[in-house]
Structure formats: structure tokens, C-alpha cells
Amino acid sequence: MVDKITKEKRSWNMQRIRSKDTKPELIIRSVLHRMGLRFRLHKKELPGKPDIVLKKLNTVIFVHGCFWHRHENCIEASRPKTNSEFWEKKIAKNIERDKKHQKALRELGWNVIVVWECQIKKDFELNRALVEKKLGL
Numbered sequence: 001m002v003d004k005i006t007k008e009k010r011s012w013n014m015q016r017i018r019s020k021d022t023k024p025e026l027i028i029r030s031v032l033h034r035m036g037l038r039f040r041l042h043k044k045e046l047p048g049k050p051d052i053v054l055k056k057l058n059t060v061i062f063v064h065g066c067f068w069h070r071h072e073n074c075i076e077a078s079r080p081k082t083n084s085e086f087w088e089k090k091i092a093k094n095i096e097r098d099k100k101h102q103k104a105l106r107e108l109g110w111n112v113i114v115v116w117e118c119q120i121k122k123d124f125e126l127n128r129a130l131v132e133k134k135l136g137l
């Protein structure tokens with residue numbers, strides 16, 4: 001269940017544009033850590049600099065903001081009313097880039113996982129279940 005997005009939340013989302021070590025990413029990292037999984041961060045030599053790289057599982061994880069990467073059928077991905085053309089172009093570029101990077105990673109033999117921001121909860125067990133499901137553990 002997704003709450004209706006508030007103005008405050010939206011501006012909070014905007015501020016975090018393309019920033020490293022965003023909170024959702026930190027949450028997923030701590031879940032992986034508690035699961036005893038070893039990982040590396042932002043590997044520059046891989047296409048798209050994946051947020052998290054699980055070498056042993058041959059898997060890369062992107063933690064994506066629903067708005068910036070347009071999570072399909074997600075209320076968080078709905079466009080702001082002002083400047084919509086500007087954001088539309090920006091987000092279209094992000095999506096294009098995401099597709100290109102994910103394809104390149106798959107061709108290099110990586111499993112590519114996207115964790116959407118709205119899927120991350122406050123509860124550790126719920127997040128662990130999500131990660132396990134995505135990783136096929």
C-alpha cells in the first residue's frame with residue numbers, strides 16, 4: 001500500500017537527485033550485512049556503477065528512486081505538475097540509461113536486480129524477505 005505523496009516528501013525526493021548513499025540504499029546495505037552477505041559499492045568499472053555488487057552471487061543491485069527511474073504503476077512515480085516537460089525529459093533519459101546499463105551488465109553475465117524505494121519498509125524482517133525473494137535465496 002502506497003500513501004499519497006506529500007509536497008514535503010516530493011521536495012525531499014528532489015533533493016536526493018543522483019546522490020550516493022541515499023537512505024534506501026543504506027537500508028538495503030544494512031539488510032545484506034545482517035544477512036552475512038559480502039558486497040562492494042559503486043563499482044566504477046561496471047556499466048552504470050551499480051549501487052551494490054554481490055560478487056559471489058554474481059549479482060548487482062540498483063536501489064532506484066521511484067520518481068527518478070519511473071517505477072511502473074507506482075504513485076511515487078507520478079509527475080509533478082510544474083515544469084513537467086523538464087522532468088519528463090530528465091526522467092526519460094534516466095530510463096534510457098538504466099536500460100542500456102542493465103543490458104550491458106546482463107551481457108557481462110551479471111544478474112541485475114532493482115530494488116524500488118517504495119518496496120523498502122522500516123521493518124528489518126520485511127526488508128530481508130524482499131531481498132531474499134529478489135536474490136532467489
Ligand SMILES: [Zn+2]
Nearest residue numbers: 066071074118
Ligand atoms: Zn515505487
